[in-house]
Amino acid sequence: MKHLVLLGAGHAHLHVLHDMATLALPATRVTLVAPATQFIYSAMVPGLVAGHYELHDCAIALAPLAAKSKTIFIDSAATAIDAAARTVTLADGQALHYDALSIDTGPVIDRDAIAGAREHALFVRPMEVFVRLWSRLLDLAQTRSLSVAVVGAGAGGVEIAMALQHRLGDRARVSLVTGGPPPLASHPPSAQMRVMRALKRRGITVLQDSCMEINATQLRLGSGARLACDAPIVAIGAGAPTWLRDS
Ligand SMILES: Cc1cc2nc3c(=O)[nH]c(=O)nc-3n(C[C@H](O)[C@H](O)[C@H](O)COP(=O)(O)OP(=O)(O)OC[C@H]3O[C@@H](n4cnc5c(N)ncnc54)[C@H](O)[C@@H]3O)c2cc1C
Known part of the structure; x- marks a missing residue:
């Protein structure tokens, strides 16, 4: 059985998970890795701040979505990828082996770009x-x-x-x-x-x-x-x- 690792629960991977709930991949074990239990839809965040939405309007819980598509959900962050060895290292040091890897971890802000x-x-x-x-x-x-x-x-x-x-x-x-x-x-x-x-x-x-x-x-x-x-x-x-x- 092949192992597909979905790194990050960004927009694209949410659609992949949604579709896999109805159309399972044959002979494939799927693991989702994301360092949060819910996805927050960025386009609705200004509306949340403005008071137009509640937090639950802007959030998608990841565990139920993963369960529906028979995906294993690991609540952790990737810290490195070794493409030659086909492994992803997670924040707790665990190495996850994959046959296929899909990355949708999104951009990050450089927290040290401004002193303090x-x-x-x-x-x-x-x-x-x-x-x-x-x-x-x-x-x-x-x-x-x-x-x-x-x-x-x-x-x-x-x-x-x-x-x-x-x-x-x-x-x-x-x-x-x-x-x-x-x-x-x-x-x-x-x-x-x-x-x-x-x-x-x-x-x-x-x-x-x-x-x-x-x-x-x-x-x-x-x-x-x-x-x-x-x-x-x-x-x-x-x-x-x-x-x-x-x-
Ligand atoms: C305030 C604000 C408003 C915005 N409004 C809009 C808008 O109206 N329209 C628009 O098109 N764009 C908007 N954007 C931009 C939009 O947020 C990004 O373009 C979009 O989120 C990128 O999608 P993505 O799937 O690549 O990643 P994201 O949506 O950022 O998802 C990344 C996922 O990866 C996970 N992850 C992160 N690091 C790791 C790691 N190390 N290991 C594993 N998983 C990890 C995260 O937890 C998350 O699940 C807005 C941005 C901001 C800041």
């Missing part, structure tokens, strides 16, 4: 962690007004900033630190202008500056300015994880 971010910031990825920490931030906002800064002004950062402002209203002052260019730098100028107007209409402070460092109470910007901040949220671009690059 690892210790003091919330990262929008992994989503499973972000949604947990977001509910704590929401609780905190019920007790006092907050200064929130979103670092990164691609589509994800802009959406999160608007969603935060929508949800927290006058409980928070929301800033968006763009890294230098206007928000949505990779989009056409007309889209950039419309988004800039929408951000201003909502009272979101747009800072076309880089975030150099984050500490417990403030952000240090490239211009030398300091931005008081209770909750920095990092939404800078994501890329391939180092474990995959080094495998």
Whole structure:
């Protein structure tokens, strides 16, 4: 019997699991590896933050999906792949042998790209962690007004900033630190202008500056300015994880 390992429960693998529930692969044992018990649908996360959705609306439980397709589910992360030996090393050191491997582990944010971010910031990825920490931030906002800064002004950062402002209203002052260019730098100028107007209409402070460092109470910007901040949220671009690059 062949062993197919599905690494990561990203969008593509969810469809594979769904289809395998009705169309089993002959003579194949399938294992799913993912370091979370549920998949959080990223496109709905800004709506969750804004209060349009509950967490259960945005989440797909992995164990029941795996059970339906007779897939073994291992709740762990891959840390290395040895393609020559056909093994995946998991976080607990276990080596998983495969005949065929499919990778859908998604991009990651470099947690050390901004000094102090690892210790003091919330990262929008992994989503499973972000949604947990977001509910704590929401609780905190019920007790006092907050200064929130979103670092990164691609589509994800802009959406999160608007969603935060929508949800927290006058409980928070929301800033968006763009890294230098206007928000949505990779989009056409007309889209950039419309988004800039929408951000201003909502009272979101747009800072076309880089975030150099984050500490417990403030952000240090490239211009030398300091931005008081209770909750920095990092939404800078994501890329391939180092474990995959080094495998
Ligand atoms: C706030 C926000 C909003 C977004 N909105 C949209 C949108 O509206 N439309 C759109 O097209 N895109 C949107 N995106 C981008 C979108 O999230 C990504 O393009 C998409 O998630 C990538 O899908 P994927 O299947 O490759 O990986 P993901 O959806 O990231 O799934 C990765 C899976 O792999 C698992 N995993 C991670 N590391 C490991 C490991 N080491 N070992 C095993 N498993 C691992 C994870 O737990 C997860 O199950 C948004 C992103 C953000 C941040």
